[in-house]
Amino acid sequence: MLAKHPIRVVARQTGLSPHLIRAWERRYKAVVPQRTESGQRLYSDADIERLKLLKTACRNGESISQVSGLAEKELREIVGSEVRLEADGGLAYSEPASSGLKSPDDFLAAGLEAVVAMDSERLEQTLSRAAIDLSRPVLLDEVYEPLLYKMGESWKNGTLSVANEHMASAVARTLLGNLARYYKPADEAPVIIVATPEGFLHEFGALMVAVTASADGWNVIYLGPNSPLKEIALAARQKKARAVALSLVYPAYDKRMEAELRQLKENLGQNIEVVIGGQAAESYRDINKEIGATRLNSLAEFRGFLKGFRNGRS
Amino acid sequence: MLAKHPIRVVARQTGLSPHLIRAWERRYKAVVPQRTESGQRLYSDADIERLKLLKTACRNGESISQVSGLAEKELREIVGSEVRLEADGGLAYSEPASSGLKSPDDFLAAGLEAVVAMDSERLEQTLSRAAIDLSRPVLLDEVYEPLLYKMGESWKNGTLSVANEHMASAVARTLLGNLARYYKPADEAPVIIVATPEGFLHEFGALMVAVTASADGWNVIYLGPNSPLKEIALAARQKKARAVALSLVYPAYDKRMEAELRQLKENLGQNIEVVIGGQAAESYRDINKEIGATRLNSLAEFRGFLKGFRNGRS
DNA sequence: TTTATATTGACATATATTAGACAATAATTT
DNA sequence: AAATTATTGTCTAATATATGTCAATATAAA
Numbered sequence: 001m002l003a004k005h006p007i008r009v010v011a012r013q014t015g016l017s018p019h020l021i022r023a024w025e026r027r028y029k030a031v032v033p034q035r036t037e038s039g040q041r042l043y044s045d046a047d048i049e050r051l052k053l054l055k056t057a058c059r060n061g062e063s064i065s066q067v068s069g070l071a072e073k074e075l076r077e078i079v080g081s082e083v084r085l086e087a088d089g090g091l092a093y094s095e096p097a098s099s100g101l102k103s104p105d106d107f108l109a110a111g112l113e114a115v116v117a118m119d120s121e122r123l124e125q126t127l128s129r130a131a132i133d134l135s136r137p138v139l140l141d142e143v144y145e146p147l148l149y150k151m152g153e154s155w156k157n158g159t160l161s162v163a164n165e166h167m168a169s170a171v172a173r174t175l176l177g178n179l180a181r182y183y184k185p186a187d188e189a190p191v192i193i194v195a196t197p198e199g200f201l202h203e204f205g206a207l208m209v210a211v212t213a214s215a216d217g218w219n220v221i222y223l224g225p226n227s228p229l230k231e232i233a234l235a236a237r238q239k240k241a242r243a244v245a246l247s248l249v250y251p252a253y254d255k256r257m258e259a260e261l262r263q264l265k266e267n268l269g270q271n272i273e274v275v276i277g278g279q280a281a282e283s284y285r286d287i288n289k290e291i292g293a294t295r296l297n298s299l300a301e302f303r304g305f306l307k308g309f310r311n312g313r314s
Numbered sequence: 315m316l317a318k319h320p321i322r323v324v325a326r327q328t329g330l331s332p333h334l335i336r337a338w339e340r341r342y343k344a345v346v347p348q349r350t351e352s353g354q355r356l357y358s359d360a361d362i363e364r365l366k367l368l369k370t371a372c373r374n375g376e377s378i379s380q381v382s383g384l385a386e387k388e389l390r391e392i393v394g395s396e397v398r399l400e401a402d403g404g405l406a407y408s409e410p411a412s413s414g415l416k417s418p419d420d421f422l423a424a425g426l427e428a429v430v431a432m433d434s435e436r437l438e439q440t441l442s443r444a445a446i447d448l449s450r451p452v453l454l455d456e457v458y459e460p461l462l463y464k465m466g467e468s469w470k471n472g473t474l475s476v477a478n479e480h481m482a483s484a485v486a487r488t489l490l491g492n493l494a495r496y497y498k499p500a501d502e503a504p505v506i507i508v509a510t511p512e513g514f515l516h517e518f519g520a521l522m523v524a525v526t527a528s529a530d531g532w533n534v535i536y537l538g539p540n541s542p543l544k545e546i547a548l549a550a551r552q553k554k555a556r557a558v559a560l561s562l563v564y565p566a567y568d569k570r571m572e573a574e575l576r577q578l579k580e581n582l583g584q585n586i587e588v589v590i591g592g593q594a595a596e597s598y599r600d601i602n603k604e605i606g607a608t609r610l611n612s613l614a615e616f617r618g619f620l621k622g623f624r625n626g627r628s
Numbered sequence: 629t630t631t632a633t634a635t636t637g638a639c640a641t642a643t644a645t646t647a648g649a650c651a652a653t654a655a656t657t658t
Numbered sequence: 659a660a661a662t663t664a665t666t667g668t669c670t671a672a673t674a675t676a677t678g679t680c681a682a683t684a685t686a687a688a
Contacts, residue, residue: 007633019679022634027677038686040633061323065676066356070317078317118552120535124495163549166509166537170491173538177488181438195480221434223480224487235477238432321644332644333668340646341666352675354644377654379665632687638680645674650667657662 004034004042012217013135014051021051028068030054053079104134104142111147115168116160123171131179136215140208140299148172148204169204176207180214180222190242190309193235195223197246199254205247205278212299213245216306229260233267243273243309245302248280258287265291275305318348318356328365335365342382344368364389418448418456425461429482430474437485445493450529454522454613462486462518483518490521499533504556507549509537511560513568519561519592526613527559530620543574547581557587557623559616562594572601579605589619
């Protein structure tokens with residue numbers, strides 16, 4: 001990809017503030033991007049990759065003044081050798097460049113292999129590596145989503161045992177949790193509550209929504225699965241949320257939900273947007289319309305919603 | 315590798331405190347690193363390796379004043395091939411933060427505050443910092459365990475809303491997941507399966523067990539909550555596990571469990587140890603005894619079990 | 629106009645530095 | 659045994675450095 005990116009995009013993709021990116025350049029020549037004629041910075045994908053590596057190295061305790069001088073290869077080496085020492089679960093980096101995986105499909109295939117072999121070690125490495133190499137949307141849409149979907153399928157038709165699925169779910173849960181807290185929200189970042197309502201136990205959809213919103217700069221309050229709608233409303237008011245996102249996967253329909261959703265909307269008032277997604281969301285079409293909730297069928301649509309929200313309100 | 319590391323990285327990788335590393339240098343010239351222009355220490359990978367050797371030698375009873383003068387080769391002879399870091403004790407050392415929290419109680423209090431304020435950001439920071447400053451046993455026994463317990467209590471008596479508890483659980487789930495993958499297991503590390511049986515949905519006990527075993531050098535296969543015992547047995551056989559740990563919290567008693575546990579033991583055979591813990595474990599005393607499972611009442615007891623296991627079988 | 633970016637200088641805080649002190653053991657001498 | 663000394667891990671205090679953040683100002687872009 002030859003595209004060049006302005007600093008804002010780089011900041012979003014790396015989770016570093018524009019200030020910090022410039023400071024690193026000024027002080028340590030960490031990454032020196034091209035410039036436009038007028039002097040604005042233009043970063044290549046390689047530049048972004050390098051910044052991600054530098055960030056990870058620093059999270060591992062290295063000092064920026066030291067690592068900023070290193071070549072790509074050396075960076076990958078130290079970052080790769082230190083993953084295990086990362087106590088606070090920053091984006092773990094896995095294998096040094098040798099893994100050979102490139103496309104989302106590669107990662108997906110490697111991940112599935114690890115699941116079948118019940119090798120949580122390898123699954124972790126694969127997914128961590130994917131998180132470094134791929135952009136957030138691609139990672140979620142083309143690795144996590146299909147991986148979790150295929151696991152569900154294989155479980156239904158007996159290809160995969162429950163044990164494999166559980167092992168993989170546990171790993172994916174941890175890594176998605178990390179992704180959701182990878183970006184430090186700005187102080188004035190709008191707040192979004194993410195959860196699944198009471199009775200809905202599948203949390204992966206909600207987690208991916210949380211990651212997406214977090215990557216978009218939101219301050220995400222993740223309440224997890226099985227959260228009573230009353231409590232969600234409470235949290236939304238307490239944290240002055242701008243939006244509430246609900247993921248409904250299973251069961252397909254529960255009559256009580258209608259009344260509860262109505263109640264939720266009442267509790268929230270007009271200024272808090274409600275977004276509903278997930279396989280089971282379709283069943284609640286009517287009530288959704290009634291309460292003015294936005295129905296979204298994919299993470300891509302959710303991204304569109306977030307974008308529109310920003311443009312519309314800020 | 316060209317990279318040079320600051321003392322904090324060395325401290326983490328060796329498990330020695332920065333104070334001690336400097337003291338060894340000052341008194342015995344144990345390892346004399348490069349310096350930056352401004353005088354900060356810069357350690358090479360070889361330096362780190364040497365410090366690990368020295369630490370191991372000292373643990374084996376040598377005195378630092380004696381071994382600090384030895385060359386690499388002689389050191390290796392003394393410590394044998396075993397350079398493996400002690401997994402249990404005060405690993406992952408980091409200099410305590412100069413400002414703010416120090417004791418486990420401080421972290422606990424700060425964590426609870428964050429929970430009440432529903433500030434997931436702050437809760438994360440607090441728990442992450444605790445993970446760096448405290449040893450695993452202290453972290454689990456004196457921060458996570460009481461935090462989760464108090465949250466449960468507060469929820470029961472209405473002090474805390476479900477929303478707060480869910481938010482905190484989600485954060486704790488992610489961070490515990492990270493801790494469980496903190497140590498890379500050796501290739502020959504014994505395998506332990508950790509899970510809660512079908513019907514038991516509380517996974518925090520199991521997670522803490524997973525962290526503890528991982529810190530002790532085990533290769534942990536974490537299957538998470540609600541795992542059918544059949545599947546657990548399947549996983550144990552497939553991964554040639556040496557032990558299976560089950561956490562039973564709620565419900566207190568389920569009759570079907572008896573038959574299932576019996577079945578589990580049959581499937582596992584005599585060579586795979588079964589360990590059972592958790593609040594509800596007491597209810598299954600008889601069947602535990604019957605199948606020869608070890609009943610453990612605390613993480614401390616579990617640590618003892620792991621220790622005994624090492625001594626007894628290796 | 630309004631917003632985003634660039635540059636410079638400054639600031640605050642976490643962390644590192646040195647020197648020295650202290651307490652608990654271990655080793656030695658009395 | 660008791661007293662003395664040496665060893666060694668830990669801690670404090672004062673100082674210095676490293677590094678993330680910000681404010682002020684200017685320019686460019688939308």
